[in-house]
Amino acid sequence: MEYPRSQAVLPPTEAQVRGAALLAPIALLSLGPHLALWGLPETPFPSAPVSILLFCGAFVLGVLLHEGLHGLGHVWGEASWGDVQFGVHWKALTPFAQCTVPTRARSYRIALALPGLVLGAGPLGVGLVTGHWLTTFYGFLMLVAAAGDFLILWILVGVPAGAWVQDHPQKVGGLVVADADAPRPASVSEDDLADESNADGETVSFSLLFFLAAFSAACAALGFLIALG
Known part of the structure; x- marks a missing residue:
């Protein structure tokens, strides 16, 4: 079997770091407009224990639905449910839904x-129209959860819509395994990638991840103050 023609991937931890860097712009583009249109409510977050549990439960459910929607998207393409594997990158605490067979780049x-459209943009739009803060905030959280997906879409820019793409067995991103005019190629497994160099492995420390997340949060808070002003 031939090796993949090209890769558009990131190690899971690096993907988390870059996703954390997107926190501020996502906050400014989602929460900022709500604050400008409706202002901050007197009680922006649930305070009663039951309300807190319900909101946290809705978030956890959203994370699970996020991966399920990835799987549904692959099945709408050229894959089957048996071709989709669900799991967690424990080092980066990142759940994933991995398609183990090549699909066209458009379907990929x-x-x-x-997930970002259904769970993020959908509730965000409803919240902005109705002025319901928690709906807007939930959409924001789901967009943050989809930050890694936005990164993969970004690094896949330029890949033809008909090219064959498969999820990387070990990293975040895809393998471009064949051109658009090629027949469906065989799946790429971890064994096929065993000889790849580990020089681009996960070298990002947790402290750097925490710093970037904190910096993004501070920038977001500053943006909220500007919006409220």
């Missing part, structure tokens, strides 16, 4: 974008 992109 739809599978990537589906």
Whole structure:
């Protein structure tokens, strides 16, 4: 079997770091407009224990649905449910839904974008129209959860829509395994990638991840103050 023609991947921890860097712009583009239109409510977050549990439960459910929507997007393409593996990158605490067979890049992109559109952009739009803060905030959280998907979409820019793409067995991103005019190629397994160099492995420390997340949060808070002003 031939090795993949090209890769558009990131190690899971690096993907988390870059996703954390997107926190501020996502906050400014989602929460900022709500604050400008409706202002901050007197009680922005649930305070009663039951309300807190319900909101946290909705978030956890959203994370699970996020991966399920990835799987649904792959199945809408050229894959089956048996071709989709669910799990967690424990080092980066990142859940994933991994398609183990090549699909067309157009279908791959739809599978990537589906959770952010349904769980993020959908509630965000409802919240902005109705002025319901928690709905807007939930959409924001789901968009943050989809930050890694946005990164993959970004690094796949330029890949033809008909090219064959498969999830990387070990990293975040895809392998471009064949051109658009090629027949469906065989799946790429971890054994096929065993000889790849580990020089681009996960070298990002947790402290750097925490710093970037804190910095993004501070920038977001500053943006909120500007919006409220």
